[in-house]
Every structure is written in C-alpha cells, then in structure tokens.
Amino acid sequence: MPxxxxxxxxxxxxxxxxxMAEGFLRTIGKGSxxxxxxxxxASGIVSRDAVKAMKERGIDIxxxxxxxxxxxxxxxxxIVVTMGCCPAGELCPVDFKGLKYDWPVGDPLGRPxxxxxxxxxxxxxxxxxxxxxxxxxxx
Numbered sequence: 001m002p003x004x005x006x007x008x009x010x011x012x013x014x015x016x017x018x019x020m021a022e023g024f025l026r027t028i029g030k031g032s033x034x035x036x037x038x039x040x041x042a043s044g045i046v047s048r049d050a051v052k053a054m055k056e057r058g059i060d061i062x063x064x065x066x067x068x069x070x071x072x073x074x075x076x077x078x079i080v081v082t083m084g085c086c087p088a089g090e091l092c093p094v095d096f097k098g099l100k101y102d103w104p105v106g107d108p109l110g111r112p113x114x115x116x117x118x119x120x121x122x123x124x125x126x127x128x129x130x131x132x133x134x135x136x137x138x139x
Contacts, residue, residue: 007034010037010083011085012040012041012085012107013041013066020050020120037064046064056120079101083123
C-alpha cells in the first residue's frame with residue numbers, strides 16, 4: 001500500500017485561509033492524505049469568522065491551532081501550498097523534492113461576510129482539485 005501523501009498549507013497568519021484548506025482536506029480526503037497548516041507569521045488564533053464559515057459547510061475547525069511555520073514542517077511535507085504569503089519556490093528549501101503550488105487566494109479577514117464565503121468556496125474547489133490530482137497519481 002502506498003504511503004499517504006503529506007500536504008502543508010501555508011498562509012500569513014494561519015488563522016483563516018490555510019485553516020479552511022486544512023479542514024476541507026481533512027474532511028473531504030477522509031484520512032487518505034495527511035494535512036497540516038502553518039503561517040509565516042502565525043497569529044496564534046483561528047479566526048472565529050473562518051470557524052463560522054466552515055460550520056456552514058458542516059466542518060468544525062474550532063479545535064485546530066494556529067502554528068508558526070518551521071523547517072521541520074517543510075521537511076515533513078510532500079506538497080506545499082502557499083496561499084497569499086509568498087511563492088512556494090521561495091519558501092521551500094532548495095533541495096525540496098515535493099510539489100509546490102501557489103494559490104492566489106485573497107485574505108478575507110476584516111472584509112464583508114460575502115467575501116469570506118467566496119474565499120471559502122474557492123478554497124473548497126481548489127482542495128477538491130488537489131485531492132483529485134493526488135488520488136490520480138498526478139499530485
């Protein structure tokens with residue numbers, strides 16, 4: 001049996017976008033893919049609005065934590081997905097052998113509620129595509 005792929009989602013504060021992506025992958029992937037998230041400047045909190053937006057989709061991310069990105073996390077990952085912080089090519093070590101994705105997802109924090117929902121839905125679609133790539137062997 002092939003080993004599980006390991007995906008790391010990275011945004012700036014690890015309070016919203018990467019948290020939602022982690023929640024979607026954990027739920028939709030049903031444990032077939034390992035997932036973590038981190039921030040380049042972690043805020044230490046998961047946004048209440050992100051938690052509320054995900055609850056609308058039946059996913060509870062309230063127990064997740066906002067974590068600072070570390071070298072160990074990058075070494076752990078097979079796939080690194082950045083979400084508005086910096087290009088994955090600049091973030092990952094030179095010898096990183098995994099896949100790198102840069103998702104141009106805007107930060108919805110402090111924006112109107114409709115924007116939070118639009119970002120959430122965009123992230124969900126991207127996560128579903130990523131799962132499909134991984135399951136087909138392309139990712």
